[in-house]
Amino acid sequence: MVSDIKKNRKQSESGIWRSYFRLMFKAKLPWLWIVGVTIVYLLSATVSLIFPDYASKVMLGVLDKKIVYGVVILIVADVFISGFVRFLNQILIAKIDVSYRSLIWERLMKSPIAFYDKLKSTSMISRITTDAATISTVLGSLVPSLAATIYGTVGIVAVLFTYEWRLAVSVMVYIPFFLLFNFYYGKWSYRTNKETFNRLSTLTQFLSELLMSVPLIKTFANETKEDIRGQKNLSYYYKANLRRYIVMWIENPINGILMLAMDIFIIAYGVYLVRIEVITRQEWVGFFMYIGMLWGLLTSYLFMYIEVKKSQGATDRIAVLMEGELEEYERDLSIDKMNNDITFKNVSFAYGDNTIFSDVNFTIPKGKQTAIVGPSGGGKSTIFALLQQFYQPKTGEILMGNTNISDYHLQNWRDLFAVVAQDSPMISGTFRENILYGLNREVTDAELKDAASKANALEFIQEFKGGFDSPVGEAGTSLSGGQRQRLAIARAILRNSDILLLDEATASLDSQSEKLIQEALKTLMYGRTTIVISHDLSNVRHADQVIVLNGETVDGIGTHKELLKTNELYRMFVQFHTNS
Numbered sequence: 001m002v003s004d005i006k007k008n009r010k011q012s013e014s015g016i017w018r019s020y021f022r023l024m025f026k027a028k029l030p031w032l033w034i035v036g037v038t039i040v041y042l043l044s045a046t047v048s049l050i051f052p053d054y055a056s057k058v059m060l061g062v063l064d065k066k067i068v069y070g071v072v073i074l075i076v077a078d079v080f081i082s083g084f085v086r087f088l089n090q091i092l093i094a095k096i097d098v099s100y101r102s103l104i105w106e107r108l109m110k111s112p113i114a115f116y117d118k119l120k121s122t123s124m125i126s127r128i129t130t131d132a133a134t135i136s137t138v139l140g141s142l143v144p145s146l147a148a149t150i151y152g153t154v155g156i157v158a159v160l161f162t163y164e165w166r167l168a169v170s171v172m173v174y175i176p177f178f179l180l181f182n183f184y185y186g187k188w189s190y191r192t193n194k195e196t197f198n199r200l201s202t203l204t205q206f207l208s209e210l211l212m213s214v215p216l217i218k219t220f221a222n223e224t225k226e227d228i229r230g231q232k233n234l235s236y237y238y239k240a241n242l243r244r245y246i247v248m249w250i251e252n253p254i255n256g257i258l259m260l261a262m263d264i265f266i267i268a269y270g271v272y273l274v275r276i277e278v279i280t281r282q283e284w285v286g287f288f289m290y291i292g293m294l295w296g297l298l299t300s301y302l303f304m305y306i307e308v309k310k311s312q313g314a315t316d317r318i319a320v321l322m323e324g325e326l327e328e329y330e331r332d333l334s335i336d337k338m339n340n341d342i343t344f345k346n347v348s349f350a351y352g353d354n355t356i357f358s359d360v361n362f363t364i365p366k367g368k369q370t371a372i373v374g375p376s377g378g379g380k381s382t383i384f385a386l387l388q389q390f391y392q393p394k395t396g397e398i399l400m401g402n403t404n405i406s407d408y409h410l411q412n413w414r415d416l417f418a419v420v421a422q423d424s425p426m427i428s429g430t431f432r433e434n435i436l437y438g439l440n441r442e443v444t445d446a447e448l449k450d451a452a453s454k455a456n457a458l459e460f461i462q463e464f465k466g467g468f469d470s471p472v473g474e475a476g477t478s479l480s481g482g483q484r485q486r487l488a489i490a491r492a493i494l495r496n497s498d499i500l501l502l503d504e505a506t507a508s509l510d511s512q513s514e515k516l517i518q519e520a521l522k523t524l525m526y527g528r529t530t531i532v533i534s535h536d537l538s539n540v541r542h543a544d545q546v547i548v549l550n551g552e553t554v555d556g557i558g559t560h561k562e563l564l565k566t567n568e569l570y571r572m573f574v575q576f577h578t579n580s
Ligand SMILES: Nc1ncnc2c1ncn2[C@@H]1O[C@H](COP(=O)(O)OP(=O)(O)OP(=O)(O)O)[C@@H](O)[C@H]1O
Pocket: 117, 351, 354, 356, 374, 375, 376, 377, 378, 379, 380, 381, 382, 383
């Protein structure tokens, strides 16, 4: 068990480098900038490398002009170059950041709906915001500063050997211990950081769910229970944070003691070498200054290691996003009209392990009205999803005429449909923007007004001061369900698509509005292929054909009259809805 946990941890920790390399080549990174910033970093490291040699001479009273000017020039150059390098680095990070965000954005837009079924929207938001920022900061600073740190370390070690090889060797012997401690410390620190991050993300998720469920909590007077749940999550986060601070604190004294021990040894040995005149005082001061720089560089390896480890969660999450399959839009056949009947031929479908249909066969005739009825959860909306190719059948085919619908250009195909659903989605714009959403043509004010009027939406839109240009609130939240539905109908009228999908389209309306909208829908449905999901008998009775779904199969197909005679399930449906 313990060995399994260790194995998994090892695998996940080694995965980080793979994820990093993959991510580096997935986004269009500004390589020229990376090279440019690295060169300036190396220049800055070179100035730092030369400085102790000059400074040690000045400190020991060597005041000849060349040396003094040299020190002044190096100090000025260091100030300017290190300031410049920070500035360039920020620009580089911003460039990397934007290229990752746009890559993630593109992936999110082109990922199939099945991808979203597995993800929570809060975690997707954090992918674009915090995860992208974490990766770009680490990548943007890591590549140039790692190059400069390696260059600086090699340079210092070389200089130390030119001063006094015995001193240099004693330092080299010490370095592995220092690195080993810091390597294990880095891993430890990573784990505590990860725990804190996980606790924080649980807390954030809990909070966002809580905010969305306030009416539910209030209705069931569940405030106390939710408060206790929140306090518990807060306390987990607090404890994880406390552990993280303790681990962070431990690093300082231990590394401090390690460095102090080394400094004491070097001072004692150095003083001894000066005494027996193996090295000069100036060499000794220079040597000591270089050692100080070396510790600084070794600490920055630790810092970089911790930063990379800290970003592992973000890297893994983005890597998963990059690996998912995208929807394939460009396909061989283009289409702008429904040119034949649509047939479900031996179609089976499952959401993961949850089988919804097995071996289903039916035809949706062109230009006719089809109603789908069946028990709740029987798969009616799933048929709409399959028709629009949000999902692909597990087996079997969906054909238009003899052509598999998956051969058609995906955007062309989806343009054939207009959907009005019970919970019609809105965007956070104006009425105008919502009605025109997804339309690729110019629409005149008169046309817009006419569509709104046919959808029985004009009256309530005009009650707003700004008319069509009034905002609908965040995602239409300030509208009633019925108002949202009427906007969706206006949208469908303007879209004028060949196939109309109505998913409980009149379910949120009062009887007065429903009557008016039924009229509007009738005009909209006329001569158009329409598929209706409805519990309302009046929407089903007049359909050219009714498909009765029952669990995993089609229980019956026919007209209302035929099914009343032949199908028990349909008779029950009619009976239930006549009595209710
Ligand atoms: N995205 C999804 N991921 C996993 N399971 C899903 C998903 N969408 C629907 N399901 C499941 O598939 C089954 C069929 O759902 P569907 O919405 O197609 O039924 P329905 O007949 O339209 O139901 P209702 O009449 O209640 O709207 C249900 O058990 C549902 O829980």
